[in-house]
Amino acid sequence: MDPLSEVLSLLKPRSYITAGFDAGRPWALELDDLAGRIKCYAVVRGSCRLTLEGDATPVVVPEGACFVLPTGRTAVIGSDPGVPAVRASEVLDPNRSGEAVTYRGGGDVYLVGSRFEMGSPHAAALLRTLPPLILVETDDDRDRLRRSIEMMMAELRDGRPGADLMAQHLAHMMLVQALRLYLAARSPRETGDTGWFAALADPELSGAIGAMHADPGHAWTLRELAARSGMSRTVFAERFRERSGETPIAYLTRWRMTLAAERLREGTETLARIAHSLGYASEPAFTTAFRRVMGAPPGRYARSLAPPGSRSRRRPAG
Structure with a gap:
């Protein structure tokens, strides 16, 4: 997709x-x-x-x-x-x-x-x-x-x-x-727009964004992402921050946590499965990243989304 x-x-x-x-x-x-x-x-x-x-x-x-x-x-x-x-x-x-x-x-x-x-x-x-x-x-x-x-x-x-x-x-x-x-x-260079949409509108950055979305669990490096955009690492990193307002790796982490939050809301997968599919070798490493980006550990975040009086079928740790 x-x-x-x-x-x-x-x-x-x-x-x-x-x-x-x-x-x-x-x-x-x-x-x-x-x-x-x-x-x-x-x-x-x-x-x-x-x-x-x-x-x-x-x-x-x-x-x-x-x-x-x-x-x-x-x-x-x-x-x-x-x-x-x-x-x-x-x-x-x-x-x-x-x-x-x-x-x-x-x-x-x-x-x-x-x-x-x-x-x-x-x-x-x-x-x-x-x-x-x-x-x-x-x-x-x-x-x-x-x-x-x-x-x-x-x-x-x-x-x-x-x-x-x-x-x-x-x-x-x-x-x-x-x-x-x-x-x-629209050209973000002409409009001065910043954010995810501005980065996606930049044809030289869209390849890297598409790659991160296509395989969020891959251990993407700055070199690999720059190659997807046909730039050097330095130029790519500067362009990405200028357009999106954050570094490529920060964007990747935030996208991973957004996907994780949605899967936690659905409540059908274990925390270990979610963490592994998004490129984290251990639950603690994933929990630390999730807490930093989303403001709460995975378990508390999932419980905050559940309707009053309901119980998810699988309660993630954290």
Whole structure:
């Protein structure tokens, strides 16, 4: 499985709301329900201005573009500067999935969007590695994204049997396609982005990241990873830290512990098996690394994820 697919699989995004939004000018909404969620929008008609919390300069999102808000930062979308923003949670029904909502008479902009709830208990740590705004304006593969959007709109409009499930699957396709297009179009050297996503977007680093994801239990060395990227060890180490914000070995360790945390949550494997599969010769060595990265030993971490009153079938040591 490729790195993007793996991370999305670990996040376990569930399409909680898929809906259309038709707004009339002037309008502004504060998206105040983003914490721990991913929101993905496509501008089907018109355009809008998007301002992230902490940023003074708005981004104009044109017709046909798609944007993703993955990190939980509050954002304001609207038609014009200076329009007082109304909280989206006060305007939009949280149970409106499958509907098209008209606001202020409609006619200025039409957006189709989905809100994804994360099913992973360690989603926050993964989401922090993404940029706060992912804007897709490229023409590459735009037709495929547009077809997904049009099919989603048809499902929302027609209400045929199975429409909700179809819209959810199409929403997932829209999210993956938007992230894929962003990776293909953006250069971290030009944008200054840092984090896991920026490293993956760097074509010279993606080979090393793919190798770590394909075989996390391998005893990767800096020399081997640099060779996967076609660089010297020094240049590779500097580039990786610049793009991702951490060393290659620190990234590998964090990825291993993320995988371990998911398997501990499932509760079907012994600690020894998990440790060995991720490249650790002993449980104590694995436990030390896990505690350092995740903030708790494996056993305590697993118990913290279990529902009250439940017992996992195999309780890992630690």
